[in-house]
């Protein structure tokens with residue numbers, strides 16, 4: 001079983017590279033599905049597929065050769081399949097608050113529903129061993145980053161909030177009904193949430209197991225794009241996902257001699273060298289700028305050849321894990337490898353058995369193991385690329 005995410009800034013080449021990797025994996029005899037979370041759904045265009053072939057499939061996988069499938073999630077269909085009760089409650093809620101019905105229906109599509117739907121598929125495919133390889137063509141960075149936080153957030157929500165909310169709805173509900181028209185969530189809503197959570201169970205372990213899941217960040221040799229890649233790198237680490245390669249796409253090929261491109265080529269060279277330092281020791285795989293768009297099977301195969309050469313595209317190109325809990329001199333240390341982090345950007349709070357790590361707009365609640373959560377003192381230091389959080393407590397004599 002192998003899962004690879006292809007993530008990066010808009011337009012860097014994620015869909016093309018996911019497709020090329022899929023072709024290679026299928027040629028190796030691995031049953032492969034390329035899934036897209038991209039609302040623009042460009043996978044079908046890249047493979048030159050008839051639009052109605054996908055429409056007929058309503059967001060289910062479409063087989064394009066014996067071992068290769070593509071799947072573009074259709075959120076309206078997903079709502080019909082999995083989200084009915086949750087969606088019904090939310091649209092009723094918005095509707096009673098004065099919105100017209102169509103708008104209420106639309107608003108009731110929660111941010112993250114597409115992503116959760118995708119997680120449901122991943123979990124199903126892994127548990128039922130339906131595919132050997134799952135490749136994820138992510139939406140541009142801003143949105144796909146929200147996605148990586150979902151499994152951890154859901155787990156936290158279920159452990160911390162869900163039970164409380166349900167009890168409140170049960171006892172407060174009948175009283176509140178007398179005072180307000182706003183509907184309170186009923187038991188169907190909670191049952192649906194609970195079932196959903198059940199279906200997601202285990203997906204976070206799958207995504208954070210580097211033997212199964214890795215991320216490849218697609219970038220271009222441009223300053224702004226590389227900066228965003230660094231940020232994405234750090235956030236993926238925060239959510240405990242392993243990055244096994246950086247893919248530098250759209251490099252001007254050697255044979256361009258026109259003087260017009262000279263400074264472009266020089267700039268690209270500089271950015272590539274900088275990237276080598278920045279991402280070291282994670283390997284960088286390179287792809288040239290092709291003549292024209294990359295459409296259709298033959299061109300995608302050429303892309304795969306450039307990218308991987310004779311290498312196995314499913315191997316883990318880099319193996320170090322970003323997360324460790326170790327005991328040193330009697331104290332527990334949680335070590336998070338967070339390259340590009342500056343100390344001033346990180347904020348830590350410990351709240352009973354939770355550690356809340358905030359970096360920029362991102363927050364991760366880490367549920368601490370028992371032996372650590374009882375410690376009262378928490379210190380953190382930034383040791384090179386590693387955020388070293390030390391937990392000390394009385395019983396250690398410190």
Ligand SMILES: Nc1ncnc2c1ncn2[C@@H]1O[C@H](COP(=O)(O)OP(=O)(O)OP(=O)(O)O)[C@@H](O)[C@H]1O
Nearest residue numbers: 010011012013014015016140250288289290293294
């Ligand atoms: N190496 C390359 N040479 C030439 N054209 C390329 C190359 N890589 C990607 N393209 C073209 O650039 C466009 C964007 O590529 P692609 O759709 O793969 O990017 P993306 O990261 O998925 O974009 P989005 O963020 O919009 O989903 C496409 O037209 C694609 O054919």
Ligand SMILES: [Mg+2]
Nearest residue numbers: 014015038042
């Ligand atoms: Mg795309």
